[in-house]
Amino acid sequence: MNTLITCRHVDFGYENHDAVVDLSxxxxxxxxxxxxxxNGSGKSTLVKGLLGLIKPLKGELTVAEELRRTGIGYLPQQTAAQRDFPATVREVVLSGTLSRRAAQSSGGAGAKEGTPSRRAAQSSDDAGVEKGTLNRGAAQASGDAGMKEKTPETSFQRRRPFYKMPFYSAEDKRQAAACMEKLGISDLKNHCYRELSGGQQQRVLIARALCAASRMLILDEPITGLDPSAIQDFYRLVRRLNRDEGVTILMVTHDVAGVISQANRILHLQQRVVFFGKPEDYRRTAAGRRYLGGEDR
Amino acid sequence: MSVIAEMLSYPFLVRAFIGGILVSLCAALLGVTLVLKRYSMIGDGLSHVSFGAISVAVAAGWSPLPVSIPVVVLAAFFLLRITESGHMRSDAAIAMISASALSVGIVVTSLTTGMTTDVSSYMFGSILAMSRGDVWLSAVLSAVVLGMFVICYHRIFAVTFDESFAKATGVNVSFYHTVTAVLTAVTIVLGMRMMGAMLISSLVIFPALTSMRMFKSFRGVVISSGVLAVVCFCIGMTGSYVFSTPAGASVVLVNLAAFLLFWLAEMILRKRIRWQPLKPGRKRTPSAGGGQTPKNARKWKTIRPEGEHAPRSAGGSKRQ
Structure with a gap:
């Protein structure tokens, strides 16, 4: 079992306060x-930290090399503006492939997959950690207009020439089609995003996230606003991705009772780690009992 | 036809036409992202700031453009930032800033020159406002805006649709915000003197809103907004010449007419779509077996995962 992300005594936060303290x-x-x-226990901050949007204030965050190269798929909380956005499903899913371009042009020569994951520069050198974030920085820099790429070109890289920027490549389109197929939304691809049901919209966003990175998904309160049957449908879908496609899932949720049967790890945050471990053990803790209600015991 | 030929014989009208077309094109393109990101009022706010800056400039005897452009760019930055930091809601911030800037302009004007024609033409626009230099500036501006939309189209889509996702996947979101803010500010300042501080924001919001009635894809909305803006502007200008009405207001009214037209068309189309599912065997039937069921049931079927068995897709399992 490869470890993708390791946190050792990590603090995340903003200038004046720490939102997550001593997370391992x-x-x-x-x-x-x-x-x-x-609410306010630092879940969203943790997500931002794992995505590399904010840097850890203290401690050591190590991201496996392969994950650093392919990036992490992200399903953000939906905003109100999105729900009536005029865009076709295809447009939305294709927009996920943008990051793949960025990741590949900044990543090393390794193929997209296939190299065994290895733990990125460990312990003693903080430089190793720093490098991780820097790499990400490079990916971000190359993201803007593709004009500032720094890394030397290799045969594996798919650099977008300037004049091709307005177009998606055949590979991007194939990727998007595969993701839509995987989620069963191929039939909807020319439909308007705002006309879909909440569950369908969520699928579209997952397809987009998978386009961006097929190894790991971070889902931020994905079931908000879904009706009960759509929620069950959504859980089935995530479980299928996890089991059959081998996608690592990190889900932030309030619906503990709904996912405890599916998850294999639970992390309970209240700034500090209240609990981290198996769901069976979580049921036995005081915090777990409070969240799950008594009847499970 | 002869009317148009007659109009084009006046050099100032030719300038107004060229400058106006370019500015409304820019405003419409930028407007799509602004409207979708819920910044519709930013045009209004910025034009008032611009009015304030111009009044001060006129009172002090400076030339208006070099003063107002930097001030408005600063205001645009500030307005876009204020929502990002989340200290204040953006609509409140815009309302506050626009009212304050307007009052500064009015007070300064009444203390010095009084309401001259100069100042009132900034309020309601003047067809004479486009100078040769303004036309050049709008040509450069529209080249930049068009270039940005062509080259960075997909990134603009990504940032507009979902900022957090774009940020997480390495798109430089704040860069796009900055560029949008600067370009919007310049567009507003340029267009304001012809359309008027009170009316310029319509160039930003109308084309996008109108297009959103009819088009379902982002690409469709963007293209249609650009085309609509240009067409409405030309019709409005011609109308203003024929009926001797103020140019800015005429253009806005044409835009309103276009909006109502599209809205009506949308209503009619939607009605037709609502009838259709009752007829069996529509062409959108996704797979076998879904033929005779009502629309909802069909949708449900296609959307369901294929049980728990292995995926059949080409991009299947990537596990080692």
Whole structure:
């Protein structure tokens, strides 16, 4: 089992306050990790930290090399503006492939997959950690208009020439089609995003996230606003991705009772780690009982 | 036809036409992202800031453009930032800033020159406003805006649709915000003197809103907005010449007419779509077996995962 993400005594936060304090955990390949906690307990901050949008203030965050190369798929919370956005499903899913371009042009020469994951520069050198974030920085830099690429070109890289920027490549389109097929939304591809049901919209966003990165998905409160049957449908879908496609899942949710049967790890945050471990053990803790209600015991 | 030939014989009208077409094109393109990101009022706010800056400039005897462009760019930055930091809601911030800037302009004007024709033409626009230099500036501006939309189209889509996802996948979101803010500011300042501070924001929001009635794809909305803006502007200008009405207001009214037209068309289309599912065997039937069921049931079927068995897709399992 490869470890994809390791946190050792990590603090995340903004200038004036720490949202997450002294977090130690790891995410292994194939995990289905559930992050639970009250509002304001640092869940979203943790997600931002894992995505590389904010840097850890303290401690050590190690991201496996392969994950760094392919990136992490992300399903953000839906905004109100999105729900009536005029865009076809195809347009939305294709937009996920943008990051693949960025990741590949900044990543090393390795193929997209196939290299064994290895733990990125460990312990003693903080430089190793720093490098991780820097790499990401490079990916971000090359993201803007593709004009500032720094890394030397290799045969594996698919650099977008300037004049091709307005178009998606055949590979991008194939990728998007495969993702839509995987989620059963191929029939909807010319439909308008705003006319879909909540569950369908969620599928479209997952397809987009899978286009961006097929190894690991971070889902931020994905079931908000879905009706009960759509929620069950959504859970089935995530479980299928996790089991059959081998996608590592990290889901932030309030619906602990709904996912505890599916997840294989639970992380309960309240700034600090209240619990990190198997769901069976979580049921036995005081925090778990409070979240799950008594009847499970 | 002869009317148009007659109009084009006046050099100032030719300038107004060229400048106006370019500015409305830019405003419409930028407007699509602004409207979708819920910044519709930003045009209004910025034009008022611009009015304030121009009044001060006129009172002090400076030339208006070099003063107002930087001030408005700054205001645009500030307005876009204020929502990002989340200290204040953006609509409140815009309302506050636009009212304050307008009052500064009015007070400064009444203390010095009084309401001259100059100032009132900034309020309601003047067809004479486009100078040769303005036409050049709008040509450059529209080249930049068009270039940005062509080259960065997909990134603009990504940022507009979902900022957090775009950020997470390595698109430089704040870069796009900055560029949008600067370009919007310049567009507003340029267009304002012809359309008027009160009316310029319609160039930003109308084409996008109108297109959103009819088009379902982002690409469709963007293209249609650009075309609509240009067409409406030309009709409005011609109308203003024929009926001797103020140019800015005429253009806005044409835009309103286009909006109502599209809205009506949308209503009619939607009605037709609502009838259709009752007829069996529609062409959109996704797979066998879904033929005679009502629309909802069909949709449900296609959307369901194929049980729990292995995926059949080409891009299947990537596990080692």
């Amino acid at each position: 955990m790891e995410v292994d390949e194939g995990d289905y990790l559930c992050v639970v906690g009250a």
